[in-house]
Amino acid sequence: MTKLSPHFSKAEMACRCCGNLKIEDRLLSALETLRNLAGVPVIVHDAYRCPKHNEEVGGVADSEHTQGLAADVRISGLSLQQMYELALQVPEFGNGGIGAYDGGFLHVDVRDHRSRWARVRGQYVGIQHLVREPVLLTDKATGTYPV
Ligand SMILES: [Zn+2]
Numbered sequence: 001m002t003k004l005s006p007h008f009s010k011a012e013m014a015c016r017c018c019g020n021l022k023i024e025d026r027l028l029s030a031l032e033t034l035r036n037l038a039g040v041p042v043i044v045h046d047a048y049r050c051p052k053h054n055e056e057v058g059g060v061a062d063s064e065h066t067q068g069l070a071a072d073v074r075i076s077g078l079s080l081q082q083m084y085e086l087a088l089q090v091p092e093f094g095n096g097g098i099g100a101y102d103g104g105f106l107h108v109d110v111r112d113h114r115s116r117w118a119r120v121r122g123q124y125v126g127i128q129h130l131v132r133e134p135v136l137l138t139d140k141a142t143g144t145y146p147v
């Protein structure tokens with residue numbers, strides 16, 4: 001199994017239909033950061049997609065998946081909300097794209113601007129349909145956290 005980084009192999013990141021691979025280093029390094037924050041395996045459903053495969057799975061044209069910038073992931077034992085909160089702590093994802101899917105996985109990408117969405121029963125909707133913004137740990141007003 002060819003390793004691309006400490007926790008991710010070529011087979012995990014390659015296109016599911018043809019095995020072709022295009023992957024940006026900053027995606028791999030952001031996924032490593034996520035893996036280290038989680039402390040448990042990050043399972044990659046889908047990362048690079050060739051244009052043909054992207055079309056077959058109903059991805060938007062010019063999807064970040066076809067540019068080696070995106071991965072759809074699940075993290076062992078974590079809810080969608082917990083995965084979202086972890087992804088927000090990775091600067092490349094927090095400042096990039098995060099999508100929550102009702103199938104229980106998260107799309108993360110390292111595009112150069114912030115984008116959020118959810119996909120519920122095949123429809124794109126606001127991300128708040130599936131997850132909520134975390135309460136800031138520094139929010140003293142709640143009195144919940146020692147400061
Ligand atoms: Zn393919």
Ligand SMILES: [Zn+2]
Pocket residue numbers: 065070071072107108
């Ligand atoms: Zn995706």
